[in-house]
Amino acid sequence: MANRPFDLELAAFTLDPNDREPSMSRIVAKYLDIELSEEELTPALLATLAGKLEEVLTKELKDKGLWTVYHDTELALVPVLARIESAGVQLDVAYLKTLSTKLHAELLTLEEEIYGLSGERFNIQSPKQLQTILFEKLGLTTGKKTKTGHSTNVQVLTELANHHPLPGKILEYRHLAKLLSTYIDTLPKQVDSKGRVHTTYNQTIASTGRLSSTDPNLQNIPIRTDIGRKIRQAFIPMEGCVFLAADYSQIELRLLAHFSKDPNLLEAFRTNEDIHTRTATLIFDKAADLVTPDERRIAKTVNFGVVYGMGPFKLATDLHISMKEAKSFIDAYFARYAEVSALMQSFETTARDEGYLTTILGRKKTFPGLSSKNRVVYEATKREAMNYPLQSSAADIIKRAMITLDEALREGRYTSRIVLQVHDELVLEVPRAETEAVTHLVVEHMQNAVQLEVPLTVSVGIGDSWMAAH
DNA sequence: CCCATCACG
DNA sequence: ACGTACGTGATGGGG
Ligand SMILES: [Mg+2]
Numbered sequence: 001m002a003n004r005p006f007d008l009e010l011a012a013f014t015l016d017p018n019d020r021e022p023s024m025s026r027i028v029a030k031y032l033d034i035e036l037s038e039e040e041l042t043p044a045l046l047a048t049l050a051g052k053l054e055e056v057l058t059k060e061l062k063d064k065g066l067w068t069v070y071h072d073t074e075l076a077l078v079p080v081l082a083r084i085e086s087a088g089v090q091l092d093v094a095y096l097k098t099l100s101t102k103l104h105a106e107l108l109t110l111e112e113e114i115y116g117l118s119g120e121r122f123n124i125q126s127p128k129q130l131q132t133i134l135f136e137k138l139g140l141t142t143g144k145k146t147k148t149g150h151s152t153n154v155q156v157l158t159e160l161a162n163h164h165p166l167p168g169k170i171l172e173y174r175h176l177a178k179l180l181s182t183y184i185d186t187l188p189k190q191v192d193s194k195g196r197v198h199t200t201y202n203q204t205i206a207s208t209g210r211l212s213s214t215d216p217n218l219q220n221i222p223i224r225t226d227i228g229r230k231i232r233q234a235f236i237p238m239e240g241c242v243f244l245a246a247d248y249s250q251i252e253l254r255l256l257a258h259f260s261k262d263p264n265l266l267e268a269f270r271t272n273e274d275i276h277t278r279t280a281t282l283i284f285d286k287a288a289d290l291v292t293p294d295e296r297r298i299a300k301t302v303n304f305g306v307v308y309g310m311g312p313f314k315l316a317t318d319l320h321i322s323m324k325e326a327k328s329f330i331d332a333y334f335a336r337y338a339e340v341s342a343l344m345q346s347f348e349t350t351a352r353d354e355g356y357l358t359t360i361l362g363r364k365k366t367f368p369g370l371s372s373k374n375r376v377v378y379e380a381t382k383r384e385a386m387n388y389p390l391q392s393s394a395a396d397i398i399k400r401a402m403i404t405l406d407e408a409l410r411e412g413r414y415t416s417r418i419v420l421q422v423h424d425e426l427v428l429e430v431p432r433a434e435t436e437a438v439t440h441l442v443v444e445h446m447q448n449a450v451q452l453e454v455p456l457t458v459s460v461g462i463g464d465s466w467m468a469a470h
Numbered sequence: 471c472c473c474a475t476c477a478c479g
Numbered sequence: 480a481c482g483t484a485c486g487t488g489a490t491g492g493g494g
Contacts, residue, residue, distance in 0.1 A: 126492055127474060153475060178476060182489055206486060210479085217488045220478035228477080252479095308484035315484090376482060387485040391479090395486095423479045423486085 004075045011057040013204035014070040017365050022204070031056045069361045073399050074203060080406040080418070081201045081211075087429070088196035089218070089419045092234045092465075093188045099230060100184045103176055110173045117166040124173055127152050133166075140164055155317075179222060183231050190216050201421070208392040209363050209399075210423060219422045221466070235466035237429045242462050244416075244435070245469035246442045247425035249457045250275055251397065252307050252390040255360070258452040259389060262339035269454035276300040282336035283329055302333050306340065307390050309383030344386050351385040359389055360450055361396040394424060397449045397456070402426065405445035414438060420466075427466060435462060 012022045012031075019026070024046065025038045032052060036045075061067045115121045118137070122129045130152050134140045140160050142150070150156075152170075160167035190197050199218040201211045213219040221235070222228025237243045253275055257265035268278040273288075280291040280299035291299075298319060305315055316326035334341040351357050352370040365388055369381025402418065405426070409416055416438045420427035426446070430438050439460055446458045463469035 123492080125490090128492075148473070151474085174475080178490080181491080182477065186489085205488095208486060210486060212487055214488065217478085220476090220488065222477060224478085247479095305484060308486095310484040311482095313483045317483090379483080383484065384486090391486065394479095425479085 002076075004071070004078075006054040006058070007075055007078070008053060008057065009204055010074045010078075011061060011070060014066050014074055014363070015057065015060055015064065017204075017207040017209065017363075018368070027053070031060065064364065065362055066364060069363045069396070073361060073396065073403070076403045077203065077399050080402050081203065083406065084418050084421065085198050085200060087417050087419055088192065088194075088198040089427075089429070090194070090196045090236050090238055091187055091191055092236050093191060093195055096184050096188050096231075096234050099234075100180065103180055103184065103227070107173065107176045107180065110169055110176065114166065114169050114173060117169060124170065125177065130170065134160065138164060138166065140167070175225065175227070179227055179231060183222065187216060187234070206395075207365060208388060209359070209395040210391065211395070211421060218420055221422075223467075223470075229467050232467035232470075233465045236464065241429045241431050242435060242464060243419075243466055243469040244428045244430045244439060244442060244460065244462050245425060245466065246428075246446055246458050246460045247422075248394070248398070248446065249459055251394045251424050251456065253303060254452060254454050254456060255390045255393050256307060256340060256343070257454045258360075260337075260339040260343040261453060262337045262343075264337055265340065266454060272455075272457070276303055279303050279333065279337075283332040285332075298329060302329055306330075306333060306344075307387055309344070309386040347385050347389060348382050351381075351388075357385060357389050359396050360393040360452075361400070363392055363396060365392070398424060398426070398446075401446045401449040404449065405442060408441055408445060409438070412437075412441070414441075427469065430462075 008027065009022070012019065012027050016022075023038060024041050025036060028034050028036060028041065028049060032049065034049075058067075061070050111124065114124055118133050120133075122133060124130065128149065131150050134152065135150050140163060142156050142159055154171065154174075157167040157171050161171065187197060192198065197216055197218070199213045200215050201213055203211060205212045211219075222231050235243075250269075253265075254269055256262075257269050264278070264282060267273075268275050276296050276299045277288050277291050279302060280286075280295045281288050283299060283302065284291065284295050301315065301319060310330075312323050312326040312330055315321075315330060316323045319326065347357060348370070351367040356364045356366045358364050367381050367385050367388075369377045370385065372378050372381070398421065402421065406418060409418075414434055414437070416428050416430040416434050418426055419429045426442065428438065428442065439462070443458050443460060447456045449456070461469040
């Protein structure tokens with residue numbers, strides 16, 4: 001491995017990813033046991049402490065078995081991220097401008113319709129003013145949700161839309177306003193002279209070890225609605241290139257199979273079955289070809305819910321079924337995937353009794369909330385613990401893939417480069433002539449980043465926009 | 471500055 | 480009686 005300079009921020013994060021505010025003052029106190037304020041820690045003083053900090057944190061990393069993940073993954077990822085950020089990604093600004101004009105016109109129409117239905121003009125974007133219109137003036141009811149008043153969120157408005165035409169219009173308005181203000185009208189302001197946007201990937205924010213993306217966030221670009229997909233079409237490769245998008249299929253559920261060794265889950269992934277249909281056959285006790293689309297949809301929600309520690313309440317409200325039914329589905333899931341049930345319990349007990357959990361690459365995180373006597377805090381932390389090894393190991397895996405893929409691209413003298421990472425997906429800008437070779441390279445490095453009990457599979461698409469590459 | 475909301479995996 | 484699915488970031492309202 002290359003000789004890399006010490007990185008205090010990454011070292012401190014690897015040692016304690018829970019620390020939300022790792023200021024120099026806190027780090028110096030924590031590792032050198034010296035109490036000094038940020039002001040007292042002058043550059044000159046910090047310079048004198050630097051060597052000692054490196055020595056102490058290095059020893060700590062090695063003692064805790066964290067040196068490898070720190071050095072070979074986190075530190076090795078730094079230049080890879082630097083290249084991604086520096087490359088940026090091209091936007092079709094003219095197209096976004098056209099889209100903006102069209103959608104602003106629609107927004108204006110919606111606005112007038114909303115005022116008409118409300119009988120007055122008000123700030124639609126103010127939840128407070130909207131509450132007054134919906135719940136006082138129109139007397140609509142949900143009885144549900146309060147914090148600082150009645151909630152007007154999408155769940156509530158969707159329910160209210162069955163009783164009055166206004167909430168549906170508000171939902172349409174919100175959807176357009178969100179996409180316009182966050183993406184369509186904002187991204188064009190952030191392009192460089194070549195029409196490319198450059199995000200910043202933060203390596204020390206998400207306690208699971210995931211990356212986060214800011215300024216602009218390129219990890220939450222819309223895709224779930226028609227208009228959202230139009231925004232994805234604005235992400236385009238430079239002249240002479242195509243986009244190659246490669247994403248892991250159900251990586252967290254495969255990790256669930258790997259860690260639990262549940263026979264049903266292993267079998268499903270080893271035979272490359274449709275996992276949601278497989279779960280449906282198990283919880284509804286019927287053959288795969290008899291599973292209805294509705295049953296598959298329920299099974300899909302259960303599959304994803306389980307890795308978040310979802311309970312019957314959430315499942316019932318999301319699927320519009322009774323608590324009793326929801327509980328029966330979850331019970332059936334854990335009965336048929338018995339080793340998953342055992343694994344989830346072991347995550348809780350290990351996190352509580354050993355104090356921490358470990359990922360596939362040896363990343364660690366503690367769960368202080370499991371010492372709480374407050375049931376809500378305890379249960380919330382238990383859910384974090386149940387999700388952590390899966391989400392965090394998935395983050396480990398794509399990081400390894402990025403490091404070795406980047407190296408292979410450079411070693412092979414390719415022009416292709418990674419331009420985006422979205423948790424389980426990589427997007428590359430690929431000269432047309434390199435398409436075939438780089439497709440193989442990307443798949444190879446992603447699928448073989450680690451070896452699991454089940455295959456890691458990657459789906460790849462190529463296209464003239466991010467949307468088209470999916 | 472916090473809250474509510476909603477965009478993504 | 481309470482609270483109820485993990486991890487993020489950006490926006491607009493309102494104090
Ligand atoms: Mg995927």
